[in-house]
Amino acid sequence: MRAHILGTGFAVPDGVLSNSDLEKMVDTSDxxxxxxxxxxxxxxxxxxTAASDLAYLAACSALEDAEIEPQQLDMIIVATMTPDMPMPATACLLQHRLSASKAAxxxxxxxxxxxxYALAVAEHFLLSSHYKYILVVGAEVLSRVVDYTDRNTCVIFGDGAGAVVLGKDEGDHGILATYLAADGEGWDLLKIPAGGSRYPASAETVANRMHYMQMQGSEIFKFAVRxxxxxxxxxLERAGLAIEDVDYLVLHQANLRIIQTAAKKLNIPWENVLVNIDKYGNISAGSIPLVLAEAVSENRxxxxxLLLLIGFGAGLTMGAALVRWSR
Known part of the structure; x- marks a missing residue:
């Protein structure tokens, strides 16, 4: 028995911020x-528009693709660092909007x-319990936490969402293995300092721009390629497979240079790497499901x-999933 991806979907807002637009806002160039x-x-x-709005659109697309009704969902997991509000969970807002009344x-x-991380959690719920269908969404509105006076970060991030519907079935397709890890020593390399219990919102935190993302870009680059x-x-070791078996590399769309460097290190031809960072930027938790869903929509x-999915980011966190495409 394995967890399978039954459907995919994605959503991006209509607004486009081009490099030429940014040239007028900050000291930068195309x-x-x-x-x-x-x-x-x-x-x-x-x-x-909030994260739940983009999550809803991506979820509806994924459910339609999977031919699953919202009422059939047993669980909804939303991966996000830009929730609608600190509480309740954005997943609960999505559950209500979908009328998925029986879903945790x-x-x-x-x-x-x-x-x-969410994909791995969903897989374990599917395989170790009575859950039949789980919706996993990555959704972000990063424009709310980007400092548009900082040219090193504001040029990178965008908004969007991607979603998958998971089910389970016999056979050798589906999620073959997952791997999760973290390195908390690097917590300071990428952060939003204020807004939590350490530095609650105040006039001082707002004046000091502590509610915006702060990133040590060169250190994050070195971390990622490592x-x-x-x-x-x-x-691959957990699945008993080799890099030569991989048909497509599906990386977090953080930076084209990171993607290119990783593909070379892994010896994966560029035509076998899914890329859309050029038109969407870095969408954090939304990037992997979005680039995957877009590839599905293009019949790629x-x-x-065999898909090798790899993510990396603040925390520091990292993880991978190996998926044998079953559709």
């Missing part, structure tokens, strides 16, 4: 952004690795393809 990130544009939500619902925050091969090795995947 060439500077492209050479360092590979990003040409990113999607930005309007002020009325909770959020999970592992930053950019969030979808991989741990991606490690994650690949661990998850075929039954039997």
């Amino acid at each position: 060439d500077w952004i492209l050479s360092r990130t590979g990003i040409s544009s990113r999607r930005i939500a309007d002020q009325k 619902a909770f959020d999970l925050n592992a930053a950019c690795t969030g979808f991989i 741990v991606i091969p490690q994650c690949a090795e661990r998850v 995947l075929k039954k039997g393809d």
